[in-house]
Amino acid sequence: MGSPGLGTGNSGQRLGITEPISLGGPTEYDVIKTRELEKYLQNVGLYESQEEAVSREEVLGRLDQIVKNWVKAISRAKGLNEQLVQEANAKIFTFGSYRLGVHGPGADIDTLCVGPRHATREEDFFGELHKMLSEMPEVSELHPVPDAHVPIMKFKFKGVSIDLLYAKLSLWVIPEDLDISQDSILQNTDDQTVRSLNGCRVTDQILRLVPNIQNFRTTLRCMRFWAKRRGVYSNVAGFLGGINWALLVARICQLYPNALPNMLVSRFFRVYTQWRWPNPVMLCAIKEGSLGLQVWDPRKNPKDRYHLMPIITPAYPSMNSSYNVSSSTLRIMTDEFQRGSEICEV
Numbered sequence: 001m002g003s004p005g006l007g008t009g010n011s012g013q014r015l016g017i018t019e020p021i022s023l024g025g026p027t028e029y030d031v032i033k034t035r036e037l038e039k040y041l042q043n044v045g046l047y048e049s050q051e052e053a054v055s056r057e058e059v060l061g062r063l064d065q066i067v068k069n070w071v072k073a074i075s076r077a078k079g080l081n082e083q084l085v086q087e088a089n090a091k092i093f094t095f096g097s098y099r100l101g102v103h104g105p106g107a108d109i110d111t112l113c114v115g116p117r118h119a120t121r122e123e124d125f126f127g128e129l130h131k132m133l134s135e136m137p138e139v140s141e142l143h144p145v146p147d148a149h150v151p152i153m154k155f156k157f158k159g160v161s162i163d164l165l166y167a168k169l170s171l172w173v174i175p176e177d178l179d180i181s182q183d184s185i186l187q188n189t190d191d192q193t194v195r196s197l198n199g200c201r202v203t204d205q206i207l208r209l210v211p212n213i214q215n216f217r218t219t220l221r222c223m224r225f226w227a228k229r230r231g232v233y234s235n236v237a238g239f240l241g242g243i244n245w246a247l248l249v250a251r252i253c254q255l256y257p258n259a260l261p262n263m264l265v266s267r268f269f270r271v272y273t274q275w276r277w278p279n280p281v282m283l284c285a286i287k288e289g290s291l292g293l294q295v296w297d298p299r300k301n302p303k304d305r306y307h308l309m310p311i312i313t314p315a316y317p318s319m320n321s322s323y324n325v326s327s328s329t330l331r332i333m334t335d336e337f338q339r340g341s342e343i344c345e346v
């Protein structure tokens with residue numbers, strides 16, 4: 001895992017919508033405490049083995065090959081000429097906790113297949129690709145959910161759980177080095193594609209907007225572990241899920257760009273104990289964009305005014321990622337932040 005990183009990753013440029021609270025760097029004590037913290041996180045089994053990491057990479061490589069074969073097969077079946085068939089391409093991107101580098105052993109991998117305009121969601125993705133997967137001996141527990149808000153195919157590949165989304169771009173050819181961070185990628189796509197691209201675009205932004213990725217990762221691993229222990233890790237139950245904890249930690253990293261994880265954990269509790277919700281937590285300013293997609297804005301959208309704990313996603317179109325929070329779950333989390341803060345102060 002290496003030694004704790006110092007916050008020099010982005011050559012001193014300010015990240016975030018305000019100045020940092022402190023530019024203070026670590027003391028010898030912080031370095032020791034952060035090492036202890038990392039060791040603790042390892043001992044409780046939060047890190048996967050080298051073997052498991054390699055096996056996941058192999059699975060992702062296979063999956064990428066499968067969608068490439070799929071897109072060529074459907075291009076041929078649609079009667080495209082041989083040159084276009086050869087050029088036809090699709091590509092797998094990852095997001096979620098795997099992409100952030102904070103997943104534990106046995107975690108699922110959130111993946112996105114990006115395909116060209118002639119590869120449709122209904123017939124080609126949920127039809128032909130589903131059929132190809134169902135015939136593969138490595139694939140088990142295959143569950144397509146085409147009517148979900150974000151349509152998804154869930155399955156296991158060689159025992160690794162995969163969530164697979166689909167984005168149908170308006171491009172005829174998907175370049176292998178496609179950059180999905182550009183907003184223009186959303187042009188002329190359907191709503192499901194915009195929503196499916198969102199997870200990857202948000203994850204990319206988070207990694208760009210934190211001053212030191214290694215410190216961010218260790219702190220986030222710690223906060224995810226703490227939240228699960230304290231029973232406040234769950235989107236569906238009205239608490240916070242993976243993305244929300246990631247955004248909260250990322251903001252603390254911006255506010256203390258040179259701090260090590262031991263300090264970041266204690267500042268996390270201090271800042272969010274004092275936070276005056278519903279002031280939003282944001283990593284960057286909300287972009288209006290030129291595509292006319294709706295972004296979070298309580299001045300314009302009446303429903304956004306009811307959000308109690310807004311934690312805004314950093315990629316266009318920005319949304320509140322924690323609309324599920326209620327006054328009772330907010331109170332429980334605030335009490336937990338307070339408890340954490342008191343423990344860190346002693």
Ligand SMILES: Nc1ncnc2c1ncn2[C@@H]1O[C@H](COP(=O)(O)OP(=O)(O)OP(=O)(O)O)[C@@H](O)[C@H]1O
Nearest residue numbers: 095096097098110198199200202203241242243321
């Ligand atoms: N409420 C939401 N708002 C915006 N994006 C979301 C939301 N829920 C999920 N996502 C996107 O989907 C990704 C995967 O979600 P998931 O719930 O699997 O979280 P995770 O970070 O992978 O944590 P876990 O280890 O619990 O799977 C998130 O990282 C995020 O990009």
Ligand SMILES: [Mg+2]
Nearest residue numbers: 096097108110
């Ligand atoms: Mg996940």
